Amino acid sequence: MANNHLTSESKQLATWYFTFAAILFGAQLLFGLVAAIQYVMPGFLYGILDFSIARILHINALVVWMVFAMFGAVYWLLPDETGIETIGIKIGKLLFWIFAAAIVVVVLVYLFIQVGPADETTIWFITEGREYIEAPRWADWGIVVVALGFVANLFLTGIKGRQTGIVTVLMADMIAFAGLYLAGMFFTDNISIDQYWWWWVIHLWVEATWEVYVGAIAAYGLITMIGAHRKVVEMWLWIEVAMLFGSGILGLGHHYFWIGTPEYWWEIGALFSALEPLPLVAMFIHVLYDWGKTQGAEMANEHTDEDNVKSVINNKPAFTWFVLNAFGNFLGAGIWGFFHTLPQVNLYTHGTQFTSAHGHLAFFGAYATILIGMMYIAVQGTNGIKVMKHTKASIWAVSMITGGVVGMTVALTIAGYVQVLVSRAQMGATWAAYFDGQSGLWFTQAMDWRLVMGVVTFTGFIFLAKDLLTTGKNPVHER
């Protein structure tokens, strides 16, 4: 990407983060396709790249591209919010290369070494074998160092520069985000204790700190793209923080129904996790409503020359992704999460494709959308574009990625129903029951459709990459 319109080093670093994130996003989809093919054709790459490895790469690439894009988005907005250049940017750049190099090494080890003997060297150098955070222990420490460097950049800049509500929320949130990773960095023989702390990382990331992060980014986006009043936006951001942390922290209990932990988590988990969907759409809708009533109407009038009403949105593709975020978050994390969050339901749905359906729509709706939106904002800034418009490629990208993920979610939900009814309720959850459910016609059809929809998603990604890479040369945008 040409950087000639960027004067801020922080923003330049952000584009590095976004670029690497986009590459990992592509890798995530490719390994997801491998795993999806294996559901349909179990012999595919058997003994070479088994399902377990494809899936590790699929979900680790997911987590890491999002973390990269999240760091990138913070480096992007810091100069705008604080009014100064990010402090310690040289170290930030060095840490980027360390982080990226470490990821490459971890991926190569996953791909070519895959498993190790049952001793501590495997845990330190090959895999920790714990879903989502399989990265070996040496990489854990690397991640801690990189995250601390990032948090230091953020804090030093936030303290010296203008400390807006958005920056304050990000500072508090990112330190919790980095600190929580430590909960997943020890070995124990007791699997109940293992999973208790493992959820501290997974849940308190994706259902608490990441959600608050998204709130802050959405606030920045609303101010940047449509010029919403900071006071209104930040008021809603604080309300959102209260609601997200108020429900999300104790909502952790919904992972503690069946792992050996006491029964009181049934009530705590059910109550608080049922409240989790409430905040997910509130800020966006209310800000748009307030904005539309006052500023929006005024600005629309200003922009009207004799014949045509011009849009007041200065980045159409980014705004589209932000809107998708508001609804995707509510649907994927909120509704699909609530479906199976009550213990009475979860007793049967826990550990089925139901969870996988929720996972796909939630990670996409809550995180992928807004981070892609931030990539568009970065591309706009990098190329010095005043008003960024939709292109054919951007429309195809939005439609195919969204359609593909929704299609996969529906397919996996149906597969989940079959599994719940046949394998769990009817057959009693044994090995035989499991395979009885898996070989049912509705299950296999659902897996076929999931693969088709996966291909649609990947095709959409190619359009997205093309659109982002060719923006600089596209004459359609107003400069």
Next chain:
Amino acid sequence: MANKSVWSDNRFWRRSATWVTGFASVLLIWLTFDTSAQIAMGNDQDLKDGVVKRVPGPTVINYKISYEMSSKRGHEVPVIGGNDGEGNSLFQEKEKFFGRDDWSEEEAGKLLHLGKLASQAKNCMDCHTLLGNGAYYAPDLTKAWLDPAWGPDGAMQALTGKETKEEAMAEFLQHPDQFATHARMMPDLGITKEEAIGLVAFLKHMSSIDTNGFPRNFGRMQGAVNGK
């Protein structure tokens, strides 16, 4: 936003957010202390004294384990060493594990340690679920030790040519690609004999963890093929 109502005051909401977050965090930390004590692993003396632990000590592998309805709790619970008829463990009936029912605390602890390490070193959780968590490409392992497929009436002992459940499991784990049970076969993960024994101990121990009745009706539906 012309009025000065407290409801549109950023400072009020910032303070609310801080208090709510602080309160939720403190409550979580307090509950963590309580839960940690409740899920701490028991020991051999607990088993001998008949003390019920949510996560029993490693020497539970010396006992017969079953999964039965508790009349008090209204769902199935692990029953260790015999059932008093109400779903409570008697901690009496032993069961040989690889020919012995006198594994010492140290020996059993070593087996469990090796098995837990192996479960991570081989990425079990990226195909299977453990306590219901993991991937959905292969069966849940929470109560795998109690699966009728491995029992005297199941197919796996004959298929592996072994005469006990634990030997059949260990044999399968060492050469999963030689026993085609389904088109979706487990790959050879280079599991050694020692690691396999450790893994079976890990599985037997996991089946003794009190999971609040998950999974429901495990193994009760034998013969209920195609809903009949």
